[in-house]
Amino acid sequence: MADGRLFEDVDTYINSLFAGPDAVLDRAIERSAKAGLPDIQLTPGQGKLIYMLAKMIGASRILEVGTLGGYSTVWLGRALPEDGELVSVELESSHVQIARETLKDAGLSRLCQVIEGRGLDEMAALDPYFDMVFLDANKDGYPAYLRQALRLTRPGGLIAADNVVREGAVLQPSKVDPNAIGAAAFNQALASHPQLEAIILQQVGIKGHDGLAVARVKD
Ligand code: DHB
Ligand code: MG
Numbered sequence: 519m520a521d522g523r524l525f526e527d528v529d530t531y532i533n534s535l536f537a538g539p540d541a542v543l544d545r546a547i548e549r550s551a552k553a554g555l556p557d558i559q560l561t562p563g564q565g566k567l568i569y570m571l572a573k574m575i576g577a578s579r580i581l582e583v584g585t586l587g588g589y590s591t592v593w594l595g596r597a598l599p600e601d602g603e604l605v606s607v608e609l610e611s612s613h614v615q616i617a618r619e620t621l622k623d624a625g626l627s628r629l630c631q632v633i634e635g636r637g638l639d640e641m642a643a644l645d646p647y648f649d650m651v652f653l654d655a656n657k658d659g660y661p662a663y664l665r666q667a668l669r670l671t672r673p674g675g676l677i678a679a680d681n682v683v684r685e686g687a688v689l690q691p692s693k694v695d696p697n698a699i700g701a702a703a704f705n706q707a708l709a710s711h712p713q714l715e716a717i718i719l720q721q722v723g724i725k726g727h728d729g730l731a732v733a734r735v736k737d
Protein backbone atom coordinates (compact mmCIF):
# COMPACT_ATOMS: atom_id res chain seq x y z
CA MET A 519 0.00 0.00 0.00
CA ALA A 520 1.22 3.49 -0.92
CA ASP A 521 2.45 5.64 1.92
CA GLY A 522 1.33 9.16 2.75
CA ARG A 523 4.32 10.70 1.03
CA LEU A 524 3.35 9.16 -2.29
CA PHE A 525 -0.23 10.39 -1.89
CA GLU A 526 1.16 13.89 -1.29
CA ASP A 527 3.49 13.72 -4.28
CA VAL A 528 0.69 12.58 -6.57
CA ASP A 529 -1.59 15.30 -5.19
CA THR A 530 1.10 17.88 -5.96
CA TYR A 531 1.46 16.39 -9.45
CA ILE A 532 -2.31 16.65 -10.04
CA ASN A 533 -2.44 20.18 -8.68
CA SER A 534 0.42 21.30 -10.89
CA LEU A 535 -1.26 19.79 -13.96
CA PHE A 536 -4.80 21.01 -13.36
CA ALA A 537 -4.67 23.85 -10.84
CA GLY A 538 -1.29 25.44 -11.40
CA PRO A 539 0.12 28.75 -10.17
CA ASP A 540 -2.46 31.49 -9.93
CA ALA A 541 -1.49 34.95 -8.72
CA VAL A 542 -4.87 35.74 -7.15
CA LEU A 543 -5.10 32.43 -5.32
CA ASP A 544 -1.46 32.63 -4.23
CA ARG A 545 -2.12 36.08 -2.78
CA ALA A 546 -5.26 34.75 -1.09
CA ILE A 547 -3.21 32.12 0.73
CA GLU A 548 -0.57 34.72 1.63
CA ARG A 549 -3.17 37.20 2.90
CA SER A 550 -4.82 34.54 5.08
CA ALA A 551 -1.50 33.33 6.47
CA LYS A 552 -0.39 36.87 7.31
CA ALA A 553 -3.63 37.48 9.18
CA GLY A 554 -3.16 34.26 11.15
CA LEU A 555 -6.11 32.38 9.69
CA PRO A 556 -5.91 28.60 10.05
CA ASP A 557 -4.22 26.92 7.07
CA ILE A 558 -7.19 24.67 6.33
CA GLN A 559 -8.51 26.01 3.02
CA LEU A 560 -9.17 23.64 0.15
CA THR A 561 -6.21 22.35 -1.83
CA PRO A 562 -5.87 23.71 -5.38
CA GLY A 563 -7.27 20.46 -6.75
CA GLN A 564 -10.23 20.55 -4.38
CA GLY A 565 -10.88 24.12 -5.46
CA LYS A 566 -10.77 23.05 -9.09
CA LEU A 567 -13.20 20.23 -8.31
CA ILE A 568 -15.88 22.44 -6.74
CA TYR A 569 -15.37 24.96 -9.55
CA MET A 570 -15.98 22.20 -12.10
CA LEU A 571 -19.02 20.87 -10.25
CA ALA A 572 -20.52 24.36 -10.25
CA LYS A 573 -19.82 24.81 -13.97
CA MET A 574 -21.12 21.37 -14.89
CA ILE A 575 -24.54 22.10 -13.41
CA GLY A 576 -24.50 25.64 -14.83
CA ALA A 577 -24.79 27.13 -11.36
CA SER A 578 -25.71 30.80 -11.35
CA ARG A 579 -26.70 31.08 -7.69
CA ILE A 580 -24.35 29.54 -5.14
CA LEU A 581 -24.39 29.51 -1.34
CA GLU A 582 -21.26 28.78 0.66
CA VAL A 583 -21.31 28.22 4.43
CA GLY A 584 -17.88 28.78 6.00
CA THR A 585 -15.95 31.35 3.96
CA LEU A 586 -12.68 31.30 5.92
CA GLY A 587 -10.36 33.61 3.91
CA GLY A 588 -12.30 33.27 0.67
CA TYR A 589 -10.06 30.79 -1.17
CA SER A 590 -12.89 28.40 -2.06
CA THR A 591 -15.14 31.42 -2.64
CA VAL A 592 -12.85 32.57 -5.46
CA TRP A 593 -12.99 29.14 -7.08
CA LEU A 594 -16.80 29.08 -6.88
CA GLY A 595 -17.12 32.72 -7.93
CA ARG A 596 -15.06 32.04 -11.04
CA ALA A 597 -17.57 29.37 -12.07
CA LEU A 598 -20.42 31.90 -12.17
CA PRO A 599 -21.82 33.51 -15.29
CA GLU A 600 -21.79 37.32 -15.60
CA ASP A 601 -25.21 37.61 -13.99
CA GLY A 602 -24.49 35.02 -11.32
CA GLU A 603 -24.53 35.45 -7.58
CA LEU A 604 -22.69 33.87 -4.68
CA VAL A 605 -23.50 34.33 -1.00
CA SER A 606 -20.93 33.13 1.51
CA VAL A 607 -21.57 33.06 5.25
CA GLU A 608 -18.76 33.41 7.79
CA LEU A 609 -18.94 33.71 11.58
CA GLU A 610 -15.53 35.28 12.30
CA SER A 611 -15.35 38.99 11.47
CA SER A 612 -11.57 38.87 10.92
CA HIS A 613 -12.11 36.11 8.34
CA VAL A 614 -14.84 38.15 6.69
CA GLN A 615 -12.46 41.09 6.25
CA ILE A 616 -9.79 38.93 4.64
CA ALA A 617 -12.30 37.19 2.40
CA ARG A 618 -13.66 40.52 1.15
CA GLU A 619 -10.13 41.70 0.33
CA THR A 620 -9.48 38.47 -1.52
CA LEU A 621 -12.71 38.74 -3.51
CA LYS A 622 -11.86 42.32 -4.43
CA ASP A 623 -8.41 41.24 -5.56
CA ALA A 624 -10.07 38.51 -7.66
CA GLY A 625 -12.42 41.01 -9.28
CA LEU A 626 -15.37 39.13 -7.81
CA SER A 627 -16.80 41.67 -5.35
CA ARG A 628 -19.78 42.37 -7.60
CA LEU A 629 -20.82 38.73 -7.88
CA CYS A 630 -19.80 37.46 -4.46
CA GLN A 631 -21.12 38.71 -1.15
CA VAL A 632 -19.77 37.68 2.25
CA ILE A 633 -22.29 37.81 5.08
CA GLU A 634 -21.02 37.89 8.65
CA GLY A 635 -23.10 35.69 10.90
CA ARG A 636 -23.94 32.21 12.14
CA GLY A 637 -24.38 29.74 9.34
CA LEU A 638 -27.72 28.43 10.48
CA ASP A 639 -29.24 31.84 11.18
CA GLU A 640 -28.13 33.26 7.86
CA MET A 641 -29.29 30.20 5.94
CA ALA A 642 -32.69 30.42 7.62
CA ALA A 643 -33.00 34.03 6.43
CA LEU A 644 -32.29 33.21 2.76
CA ASP A 645 -34.84 32.50 0.06
CA PRO A 646 -34.79 29.59 -2.38
CA TYR A 647 -33.50 28.70 -4.84
CA PHE A 648 -29.77 28.10 -5.03
CA ASP A 649 -28.26 25.85 -7.70
CA MET A 650 -25.47 24.78 -5.39
CA VAL A 651 -24.77 24.83 -1.66
CA PHE A 652 -21.22 24.20 -0.44
CA LEU A 653 -20.81 23.41 3.26
CA ASP A 654 -17.40 23.94 4.85
CA ALA A 655 -18.11 25.46 8.28
CA ASN A 656 -18.18 23.79 11.73
CA LYS A 657 -18.80 20.11 11.17
CA ASP A 658 -20.97 19.65 14.27
CA GLY A 659 -23.45 21.92 12.50
CA TYR A 660 -23.58 19.88 9.30
CA PRO A 661 -26.85 18.00 10.06
CA ALA A 662 -28.67 21.27 10.70
CA TYR A 663 -27.03 22.92 7.68
CA LEU A 664 -28.25 20.03 5.56
CA ARG A 665 -31.86 20.65 6.57
CA GLN A 666 -31.53 24.27 5.45
CA ALA A 667 -29.63 23.27 2.31
CA LEU A 668 -32.52 20.97 1.36
CA ARG A 669 -34.92 23.89 1.68
CA LEU A 670 -32.67 26.21 -0.32
CA THR A 671 -31.43 24.01 -3.17
CA ARG A 672 -33.47 23.72 -6.34
CA PRO A 673 -34.54 20.36 -7.75
CA GLY A 674 -31.58 19.05 -9.74
CA GLY A 675 -29.27 21.23 -7.67
CA LEU A 676 -26.14 20.22 -5.85
CA ILE A 677 -25.20 20.06 -2.17
CA ALA A 678 -21.49 19.51 -1.48
CA ALA A 679 -19.70 19.28 1.85
CA ASP A 680 -16.01 19.28 2.77
CA ASN A 681 -14.43 17.19 5.55
CA VAL A 682 -16.89 14.33 5.81
CA VAL A 683 -14.27 11.62 6.39
CA ARG A 684 -11.86 13.25 8.83
CA GLU A 685 -9.11 10.64 8.66
CA GLY A 686 -11.70 7.94 9.17
CA ALA A 687 -12.98 9.42 12.45
CA VAL A 688 -16.51 9.10 11.03
CA LEU A 689 -16.19 5.32 11.34
CA GLN A 690 -16.08 5.65 15.12
CA PRO A 691 -17.38 9.08 15.97
CA SER A 692 -16.17 9.35 19.53
CA LYS A 693 -18.29 11.26 21.98
CA VAL A 694 -15.43 13.72 22.47
CA ASP A 695 -15.21 14.70 18.82
CA PRO A 696 -18.33 16.70 17.96
CA ASN A 697 -16.98 17.29 14.45
CA ALA A 698 -16.80 13.56 13.72
CA ILE A 699 -20.24 13.03 15.27
CA GLY A 700 -21.61 15.84 13.09
CA ALA A 701 -19.97 14.57 9.93
CA ALA A 702 -21.14 10.99 10.56
CA ALA A 703 -24.72 12.12 11.20
CA PHE A 704 -24.56 14.28 8.07
CA ASN A 705 -23.34 11.36 5.98
CA GLN A 706 -26.11 9.13 7.34
CA ALA A 707 -28.73 11.77 6.56
CA LEU A 708 -27.30 12.24 3.08
CA ALA A 709 -27.42 8.50 2.43
CA SER A 710 -30.99 8.00 3.65
CA HIS A 711 -32.77 11.15 2.52
CA PRO A 712 -35.49 10.32 -0.03
CA GLN A 713 -34.90 13.58 -1.93
CA LEU A 714 -31.16 13.04 -2.39
CA GLU A 715 -28.78 10.94 -4.44
CA ALA A 716 -25.30 11.17 -2.97
CA ILE A 717 -21.76 9.88 -2.76
CA ILE A 718 -18.58 10.66 -0.83
CA LEU A 719 -15.32 11.17 -2.69
CA GLN A 720 -12.60 9.94 -0.34
CA GLN A 721 -9.56 12.16 -0.72
CA VAL A 722 -5.91 11.73 0.21
CA GLY A 723 -3.11 14.16 -0.43
CA ILE A 724 -1.36 17.27 0.83
CA LYS A 725 -4.20 17.92 3.28
CA GLY A 726 -4.17 14.40 4.71
CA HIS A 727 -7.10 12.02 4.50
CA ASP A 728 -10.63 13.37 4.22
CA GLY A 729 -13.61 13.41 1.89
CA LEU A 730 -16.00 15.55 -0.11
CA ALA A 731 -19.69 14.66 -0.09
CA VAL A 732 -21.65 15.37 -3.26
CA ALA A 733 -25.44 15.16 -3.33
CA ARG A 734 -28.03 15.90 -5.99
CA VAL A 735 -31.53 17.01 -5.10
CA LYS A 736 -33.98 14.84 -7.04
CA ASP A 737 -36.29 16.49 -9.57
C1 DHB B 1 -10.84 21.86 9.70
C2 DHB B 1 -11.85 22.48 9.00
C3 DHB B 1 -11.91 22.37 7.63
O1 DHB B 1 -12.90 22.93 6.90
C4 DHB B 1 -10.94 21.66 6.94
O2 DHB B 1 -11.05 21.58 5.60
C5 DHB B 1 -9.93 21.04 7.63
C6 DHB B 1 -9.87 21.15 9.01
C7 DHB B 1 -10.77 21.97 11.15
O3 DHB B 1 -11.62 22.68 11.71
O4 DHB B 1 -9.90 21.37 11.75
MG1 MG C 1 -12.91 22.23 4.92
